[in-house]
Amino acid sequence: MDVNIIKKIDPKITNLIEKERKRNEETLNLIASENYPSKAVREALSSIFVVKYSEGRPYKRYYGGTENIDKLETLVEERTRTLFRLNKDWAVNVQPYSGSPANYAVLRGLLRPGDKIMSLALPHGGHLSQGAKVSLSGKDFKVVNYLLNKKGFLEYDAIEELAKKEKPKLIIAGYSAYPRKVNFKRFAQISNKVGAYCMADIAHIAGLIIGGVHPSPFPWVDVVTMTTHKTLRGPRGAIIICKEKLKKKIFSKVFPGIQGGPHNHTICALGVALKEDQSIKFKKYTAQVVKNARALAEALIKYDFNLISGGTDNHLVLIDITNKGVSGKEAQEFLEKAGIIVNKNAIPYDERSPFDPSGIRIGTPALTTRGMKEKEMRKIAFWMNQVISNPKSSLRIEREVKKLCKKFPLP
Numbered sequence: 001m002d003v004n005i006i007k008k009i010d011p012k013i014t015n016l017i018e019k020e021r022k023r024n025e026e027t028l029n030l031i032a033s034e035n036y037p038s039k040a041v042r043e044a045l046s047s048i049f050v051v052k053y054s055e056g057r058p059y060k061r062y063y064g065g066t067e068n069i070d071k072l073e074t075l076v077e078e079r080t081r082t083l084f085r086l087n088k089d090w091a092v093n094v095q096p097y098s099g100s101p102a103n104y105a106v107l108r109g110l111l112r113p114g115d116k117i118m119s120l121a122l123p124h125g126g127h128l129s130q131g132a133k134v135s136l137s138g139k140d141f142k143v144v145n146y147l148l149n150k151k152g153f154l155e156y157d158a159i160e161e162l163a164k165k166e167k168p169k170l171i172i173a174g175y176s177a178y179p180r181k182v183n184f185k186r187f188a189q190i191s192n193k194v195g196a197y198c199m200a201d202i203a204h205i206a207g208l209i210i211g212g213v214h215p216s217p218f219p220w221v222d223v224v225t226m227t228t229h230k231t232l233r234g235p236r237g238a239i240i241i242c243k244e245k246l247k248k249k250i251f252s253k254v255f256p257g258i259q260g261g262p263h264n265h266t267i268c269a270l271g272v273a274l275k276e277d278q279s280i281k282f283k284k285y286t287a288q289v290v291k292n293a294r295a296l297a298e299a300l301i302k303y304d305f306n307l308i309s310g311g312t313d314n315h316l317v318l319i320d321i322t323n324k325g326v327s328g329k330e331a332q333e334f335l336e337k338a339g340i341i342v343n344k345n346a347i348p349y350d351e352r353s354p355f356d357p358s359g360i361r362i363g364t365p366a367l368t369t370r371g372m373k374e375k376e377m378r379k380i381a382f383w384m385n386q387v388i389s390n391p392k393s394s395l396r397i398e399r400e401v402k403k404l405c406k407k408f409p410l411p
């Protein structure tokens with residue numbers, strides 16, 4: 001599917017595509033934010049919808065020729081509603097190009113520059129787009145960060161106290177590196193008490209919520225953002241769902257606020273992914289993602305890896321690698337030599353720099369899509385321990401990794 005025609009006109013890019021395919025086929029992708037969309041989703045990504053300009057909302061466009069786009073976008077919104085069981089109190093927008101612009105549109109829609117927001121600190125598992133200094137979200141707004149406790153858990157009483165003291169206008173719940181369940185209801189209660197909007201950023205866990213293995217932010221919060229390419233297993237993109245009464249403020253910031261024409265090929269592929277997400281098979285997949293993460297965590301603990309919060313409830317594991325005598329960056333590099341792809345990651349209360357932090361983050365969504373189960377997770381933990389304890393073993397293990405990968409083809 002990939003390169004039949006490209007091959008004839010562009011050997012250089014063909015070569016890169018083929019190398020990237022081979023890299024994915026022959027390595028173990030433990031990046032918690034990545035996943036493999038189906039062939040159907042990828043086919044939809046190259047559909048004729050890539051051509052069309054359709055600024056505006058369905059049936060209210062600034063362009064002609066949109067009769068099919070209107071039906072498409074409406075269908076994708078409907079599928080989102082079905083999956084999250086939304087009633088008419090909620091409005092859906094599937095146009096955001098990605099998670100970060102979706103978050104920015106929400107912040108700029110609900111708040112005025114200079115207003116105060118409250119979010120989890122970046123090294124504790126928050127996301128850049130939630131008010132980090134280097135992000136526009138951190139320049140436009142005053143930001144107060146809450147922290148995890150020393151054991152690595154959200155501490156709701158402390159969050160409530162901080163909210164009462166700081167009186168933010170908006171509180172964000174939802175993370176990039178938090179291995180435990182999030183109590184969105186509690187966040188909404190805290191927000192209500194201080195008169196703040198409550199925003200859930202379910203970028204990582206949207207698929208788990210649909211599958212019923214993580215509590216839903218509905219109907220508790222005011223607005224929900226999510227990426228579509230992580231556990232949702234669609235194309236790169238994002239969805240915003242908000243209370244109907246907030247829709248004017250927020251959707252006008254998506255377009256014309258920060259975006260132009262929607263990426264209609266992406267919306268088309270998202271529709272296909274959401275159809276797949278309605279199946280029993282997808283529900284089973286999400287349950288397996290969580291089982292695999294738990295198996296990986298348990299095996300790593302046996303090899304004396306130090307897990308933040310001591311384990312996981314979801315699809316990811318955050319490891320403080322300090323006791324193994326290497327940094328996060330070194331661990332990432334050693335593992336990559338063995339074909340085990342992870343990312344270095346800050347840990348709560350990290351004393352090292354973000355470029356060479358104390359931790360690594362691993363996740364099971366991509367390998368579970370390949371069909372791997374608990375047995376393979378235990379094997380991977382064994383290999384990780386070998387590589388970290390003795391980096392010289394990398395090449396030998398790389399051969400074993402390739403053998404395992406052969407048995408679990410990409411979709």
Ligand SMILES: *Cc1c(COP(=O)(O)O)cnc(C)c1O
Nearest residue numbers: 098099100127174175176203227
């Ligand atoms: C991945 C992620 C995002 C942003 O996604 P992009 O599509 O990379 O912009 C936002 N919030 C959280 C919590 C994320 O994990």
